[in-house]
Amino acid sequence: MSYVAQGSPENIALAQQVNGRLRAESRIVFARAFLFRAAGAGVFVALAGIGVGAAAYGWATMNQFDSAAEKIAAAMQAALSDVTLKTKGEVTLTDNVLKLEGALPKAAAAPTPTKAQLGADAAPASKAIVNTTFTVFKQVPYLDGQIVTGWNFKDSADQPYQQYCYFSRRSNESKGQVEIKIDLAMDGKTLPQPQKSDVNLAILASNCVWHDGKSL
Known part of the structure; x- marks a missing residue:
């Protein structure tokens, strides 16, 4: 070391x-x-x-x-703005079929009395003046009968001079067919309710068809 x-x-x-x-x-x-x-x-x-x-x-x-x-x-907006949609189909209402093709079907024209039906040339043997009137009936089915409204017109007047409404029903009896008629209203006004009657006139009279669509 x-x-x-x-x-x-x-x-x-x-x-x-x-x-x-x-x-x-x-x-x-x-x-x-x-x-x-x-x-x-x-x-x-x-x-x-x-x-x-x-x-x-x-x-x-x-x-x-x-x-x-x-x-x-x-x-898409531009394309839809130039598109025209067309529909075609049908809607079923009970037994009736309403086809939506083009315009809606026009309502059937109301029947108009012909000259022959009015009998404009008819005259009595006495050659007296003849005043011609006619009645238009509107019928509404109700229960087992129908409610009938009558419009009485004079000559070519546009407004009826009298309107009346009644319930009518036919029944078969042993003696034959019988028609039951119950007066309901006159000139848009319901008749007085009978005291001993089970029929409500006001309810039935609500189905009357008056010329102006409302009570007079």
Whole structure:
């Protein structure tokens, strides 16, 4: 075992080698630390770039879809504005069929007495003046009978001079067919209710058909 004196050349050389080794190792540690810091910064920048790129792509995609939806909606609106829809079908009402094709069917014209039916040339043997009147009947089915309203007209007058309404029903009896007739109203007014009667005249009279559509 040998000892080197302090300040000897050997000791100075050893110290220089130790110092050089320590400086080299410190530079290696600093380089490693810088490498790790640079790698971390690079990863951060890369992730930030990916995030910004994904956000930009999503924003562009959403705007593209909104624009496409707006274009489709505008195209559909323009197409529908020039389309004419035509319907064809039928609605069944009990046993009657109403076909919806073109205009609605016109109501049947009311029967008008002919000149022969009125007998304008008929005259009595006495040659007296003849006043011609005629009656228009309106019939409404009710229970097992019907409610009949009569309009009495004079010559070519547009308004009836008299109106009456009654309930009529036919029944078969042992002696033959019998007609039951109950007077209901006159000139739009219901007749007085009989005291000993189960028939409510007001209810039946609500089915009378008056010329002006309302009570006189």
